[in-house]
Amino acid sequence: MKKYAVKIEKLVKEKLKEKPKKKKEKESKGFMARKEKVEDTKEFNTDMADIVAQHIVAIRKKRMELKG
Amino acid sequence: MSQLQFDPSMLQAPIPGQSLTKEPGNYPWEVPPELSTIEDVIEYYTERLLDANADDAILICLDGGISVEKMAEFITTSGTMNGRHSLDLAFLVDPYVRELIKYVADSANADYIESYSDLEKEKQVPYRQIRSLIKEMHKQQPEETVENIKEEKEEMPKQKGLMAKLKKEN
Numbered sequence: 001m002k003k004y005a006v007k008i009e010k011l012v013k014e015k016l017k018e019k020p021k022k023k024k025e026k027e028s029k030g031f032m033a034r035k036e037k038v039e040d041t042k043e044f045n046t047d048m049a050d051i052v053a054q055h056i057v058a059i060r061k062k063r064m065e066l067k068g
Numbered sequence: 069m070s071q072l073q074f075d076p077s078m079l080q081a082p083i084p085g086q087s088l089t090k091e092p093g094n095y096p097w098e099v100p101p102e103l104s105t106i107e108d109v110i111e112y113y114t115e116r117l118l119d120a121n122a123d124d125a126i127l128i129c130l131d132g133g134i135s136v137e138k139m140a141e142f143i144t145t146s147g148t149m150n151g152r153h154s155l156d157l158a159f160l161v162d163p164y165v166r167e168l169i170k171y172v173a174d175s176a177n178a179d180y181i182e183s184y185s186d187l188e189k190e191k192q193v194p195y196r197q198i199r200s201l202i203k204e205m206h207k208q209q210p211e212e213t214v215e216n217i218k219e220e221k222e223e224m225p226k227q228k229g230l231m232a233k234l235k236k237e238n
Binding site: 009051 | 106110159160161162164168170171174175
């Protein structure tokens with residue numbers, strides 16, 4: 001249990017340090033423009049620790065906002 | 069010869085296999101859990117703990133001195149007992165529940181104990197500090213030497229009357 005808590009805390013700290021990635025929007029015009037791919041399948045995150053860490057990050061950010 | 073006495077309380081214990089005589093599925097832990105994915109369990113606890121009624125109960129418990137660690141453990145374990153999710157998911161979701169409790173406490177500006185073990189560690193004064201403090205105390209107080217004690221004894225008033233102690237002559 002303690003190892004898991006430590007692992008989660010490490011993941012949360014890593015995620016908090018990460019800066020949000022900006023997506024570059026390339027405008028493609030013309031008849032040679034690539035067509036947007038329609039994704040049929042979604043990628044599911046199977047790492048449960050990662051999912052929990054993501055949710056913890058969201059709550060921690062709210063806590064940080066409360067504290068200012 | 070002393071005879072072994074029979075303990076009547078032994079008869080009150082369940083007979084081996086007694087639990088199997090009842091129809092299965094009567095208890096929540098005999099039925100498959102309602103929630104089976106981590107996302108569902110997270111959503112469930114988010115709704116439950118951020119509810120206004122639960123909010124009050126959490127704050128009362130925190131003010132009563134229950135640590136966040138223990139409270140999260142109670143909540144997740146009771147979720148398993150009530151058949152909401154499996155014990156595995158209870159362990160997995162435990163850090164998230166802790167974070168939610170801390171969020172509730174912070175939103176109400178309430179103080180809380182994270183865990184009892186951490187609290188004990190904080191209370192523990194390192195030996196180095198105690199040692200230096202004792203040394204300082206010794207420096208401030210005059211040393212009680214044998215001569216000082218003898219002088220104090222001599223200064224004591226002489227006892228008079230019938231019940232006075234007799235002086236021993238060497």
